[in-house]
Amino acid sequence: MTQTASLSPLASATGTTPARTFPKLKVEDVSKSYGEGDKRVTIVDKVNFSLADNEFVALVGTSGCGKSTVLSIVAGLTEGYEGVVLVDDRQVVGPGVDRGMIFQSYSLMPWLTALGNVEFALEAVGVPRKERRERAMETLALVGLDRFADRFPAQLSGGMKQRVAIARALSYRPKMLLMDEPFGALDALTKRHLHEQLTAIWEKHRLTVLFVTHDVEEAIFLSDRVLIMSTMPGRIKHVVDVKLPRPRNGEMISGPEFAAYQKEILSSIREETLKLARLDGSAP
Template sequence: MALPKLHIAGLNKWFPTKTGSIQALQDINLSLAENEFVSLVGTSGCGKSTLLSIVAGLQEFDDGVVLSDGIPLAGPGLDRGVVFQSYTLLPWLTAQQNVEFALKAAGLPKGECRDIARQHIELVKLDRFADSYPSQLSGGMKQRVAIARALSYRPKMLLMDEPFGALDALTRHQMQELLTRIWEEHRLTVLFVTHDVEEAVYLSDRIVVMSIGPGRIRETFPVDLARPRHSDMIATTPFIDLQRRVITSIREGSVRAEDEA
């Protein structure tokens, strides 16, 4: 039986406060299979971004294990590409140079960096804007550069924290279609944080609902919709029913947390 690409077991996380400490994550158990697309949803403060940051190696945790291919994760690594809501592009570099910069940091030769960067700029359909600076790009274009940069060093996992949250509705949907196409062509494991349930249903193989106080996994929903996904699915009964069930789970988890407070 194949090892999961990502395995989290018994994970707990506390944050210190002036009056002691507060538990952010409680007994998180989650596994992602090779090439699986999993979305984390839930109300603000339920620990979605904290969990993703732990997997990215950007935050430590107090108890439990986090394994990739059976090996404990220790800090950030090139096996994980990370995309945040903020674009974090270097303003003095062009779109292509931003991708090249990440590759040079990974130790690749200059010529190879240039070729790989060009391939990934083309992958996200920005070849006409390869020599444009971030200030000359729209929000959606900047996020395409960020995705190209994250994919350029061939990570085993792609970790995305509200990557389309700052975009307008039309651009957001275009980015969802782009991400779906890239994932279906390149088949890598994705852990995706979003507040948008429709987005989670459209993109995912599985949706994990988290509840607050402390953050924990409340319920998991398989997404049994055919691939490739297309925009017409959003209006179908199976799509709408699943979206409603996920929203109900989030709402019930929020109400329960308020009752326990």
């Protein structure tokens, strides 16, 4: 990778973005099972959905419904599944720099500074030495951490560590961010701040995001659509279009429209919780 690319979508030579005839991401009839014979368990079954270019979509559901499994398949980290995953109409056959992955655990190398962690990721994808520092500083500035570039992970708060992880994922210019409960371990105030920062980055640079979370409020605040998964096995059971205006702010959370979305999604998830309770005999 020898060219510096913008974080913003690439435009054509005429200055306009070419029309797309296919979704950014398409997940088609994806199923994944574990075990053999009588012990074989289907985690997800015939999962179908797509994401448009620049769309922010959250995937929610009960614990164990297969949200993270679907995300891992899209990331190219899980093999042995049925179905097809396409990014820009090309089949996913493994991990790639077109998809940036962010986990709940920060996965930072403690012996490297914030800058060093981002530079290491750039080195791994072949960015020349001369370009690495400039791009690493650019993405640290994007998440508000350029002043902390020389700090080691032990010197950073949890929220700052996650921002370094986001900067690292953004540094190699992915077409899509895949986020697996990235703010799940953070306190409420830090989480709220990062929600606003993530939406600001997304609104400015128009990335496509698939975001797995168990936090319904988080899903509504961040997303254009919320996909709700059933369980045993996991399927897409319901889709909620979030029509809240952007840019979004914390005041929206106390509004009636936000509450209506929350009620609809929680009701759908509760149906799955009751289903599980009946299956294990803990409910009438």
